[in-house]
Amino acid sequence: MNDMRHGLPILLALAGALTAGCATSPTLTTAERLELYRQHPGPPVLSFRLERSIGPTINWTPLGDQALAVWTTANRGHLLELRNRCSGMSMASNISLTNRMGQVTARFDSVLPRTATGFVPVGSGTCRIETVR
Numbered sequence: 470m471n472d473m474r475h476g477l478p479i480l481l482a483l484a485g486a487l488t489a490g491c492a493t494s495p496t497l498t499t500a501e502r503l504e505l506y507r508q509h510p511g512p513p514v515l516s517f518r519l520e521r522s523i524g525p526t527i528n529w530t531p532l533g534d535q536a537l538a539v540w541t542t543a544n545r546g547h548l549l550e551l552r553n554r555c556s557g558m559s560m561a562s563n564i565s566l567t568n569r570m571g572q573v574t575a576r577f578d579s580v581l582p583r584t585a586t587g588f589v590p591v592g593s594g595t596c597r598i599e600t601v602r
Contacts (some may be wrong), residue, residue: 503532510548510602516574517547517601519566527564534558536578539566548602549580555596557582557589566598575601 471501497505520541528540540546561582566573580596581589 499531499533500512502530503536506532506536506538506548510546513575513600513602515601516572517541519568519571519573527566529564531558531561537564539564548600549598550600550602551580551597552576555580555582557596560584573598573601575599 503573514534517544530538532538532548536548536550537558538546538548558580562585563583565581565583567578567581568574569578575598578598580598582596
C-alpha cells in the first residue's frame with residue numbers, strides 16, 4: 470500500500486508533464502490542415518443532402534479562404550472546395566449553404582459566410598462550391 474501512495478504523485482506529475490507538452494506543441498498551419506482533410510475524404514460527389522435536423526446552424530471548419538469542411542450529421546462530413554477565394558470566410562462566425570430542397574450541388578450552390586449578426590460580410594462575393602468530397 471505504501472508503494473501505491475508514493476507512486477501516485479509520480480504518476481500525476483508525469484501526466485501533468487505530458488499534458489503540458491501537448492498544450493505547447495505546434496499546431497498545424499491552415500495549409501497542413503487542408504492537406505490532411507484532402508487525404509481522407511472519398512472521391513468527389515455531385516451533391517449531398519442537408520439533414521433537416523441540422524437547422525440553420527451548420528457545423529463547419531474553415532480550411533483557408535478556398536475550402537471548408539461541413540458536417541451534416543455527427544458522423545458525416547464533406548470537404549467543400551470553392552471555385553475562387555472567399556474573403557468572407559476569415560470573418561465568418563457561421564455559414565449558410567444555398568440548396569435546392571435540401572440538396573447541395575457542386576458548381577451550382579454556394580457557401581454564404583455570416584457574421585455573428587447574421588449578415589454576409591461586405592465584399593465576400595459569391596463563394597461557389599466547385600467540388601464536394
